[in-house]
Amino acid sequence: MSPLTLYQLVALLLLALGLFGICQRRSLVGMLICVELMLNGAGLSIMAAAQLTPANAVLGQLATLFAMGLAAAEATLVLAIIIVVARRFGTTKTSAVTTLKG
Amino acid sequence: MELMAKIAFGVYTLIILCGGILAVAAKSLVRAMVGLIATLLGVAGMYMLLNSPFMAFMQILIYVGAVCVLIFFAVMLTRADAGGEEAESAPLRQNTLALLAVTVVGGVLSWLVLTHPVAGTGVPVEVSIEKLGLGLLGPYGLAFELISVVLLVAMAGAVLLAWERRNGK
Structure with a gap:
């Protein structure tokens, strides 16, 4: 197996762990942690593809950097949303936040 | 890859795997966050292996330094302590559906990666x-x-x- 395939498999492992977690966690903070796992997998995949192929390496590294920035922005917004939900419902359990349910 | 690089790759993969499992399966959210930090450090090590120490530094600075502190704020501000939301295990149906989702997505993507290997250069560019x-x-x-x-x-x-x-x- 080539090194690129190995790196892609590790990135896939991160994606799978995050996906399982986001389906299985029952609190918003736990889901946020799993989203960060998935974004890291994406970053690792982009990075491996940029560094180990003849593709433009500068573009790949900057794309990973932008993914990190987007992850930071997303974490900020999710933190604010979690605080609003916790203030309104008194909990961050996803099963409790069901006002729209008929 | 050289022998040392192989060993380092294995060690980082192990760190990522253990940290990821802890982040996904820990009952306490603070422990889950410790697992997340371990995973992030493992990925930073992978960046070092990919010959880009600047990105490894950025990974530690942005993720471990900023995002994890934000998540810790979220844990503290919502008082999601150990006896809180994740204490009881998930219902079986939810676990089964999560496993199904992972199997489908992971199966398709790993099949793609394994059957369509890209002939990459062995040495990461600097x-x-x-x-x-x-x-x-x-x-x-x-x-x-x-x-x-x-x-x-x-x-x-x-x-x-x-x-x-x-x-x-």
Whole structure:
């Protein structure tokens, strides 16, 4: 197996762990942690593809950097949303936040 | 890969695997966050292996330094302690569906990766920080400006959302 395939498999492992977690966690903070796992997998995949192929390496590294920035922005917004939900419902359990349910 | 690189790759993969399992399966959210930090450090090690120490530094600075502190704030501000939300295990149906989702997505993607291998160069290219800076100021300047706008909007939006009105309510 080539090194690129190995790196892609590790990135896939991160994606799978995050996906399982986001389906299985029952609190918003736990889901946020799993989203960060998935974004890291994406970053690792982009990075491996940029560094180990003849593709433009500068573009790949900057794309990973932008993914990190987007992850930071997303974490900020999710933190604010979690605080609003916790203030309104008194909990961050996803099963409790069901006002729209008929 | 050289022997040392192989050993390092194995060690980092192990760190990522253990940290990821802890992040996904821990009952306490603080422990889950420790697992997340271990995973992030493992990925930073992978970046070092990919011959880009600057990105490894950025990974530690942004993820471990900023995002994890934010998540810790979320844990503290919502008082999601060990006896809280994740204490009881998930219902069997939820676990089964999560496993199904992972099997489908992971199966398709790993099949793609394994059956369509890209013949990459074995040695990671080296990119100097000067080249990255020139890229940010030159051809990718618009993306750079856009990401700063996104960060500003996210920050302003977070303040607006979490703003507590003093009077009325």
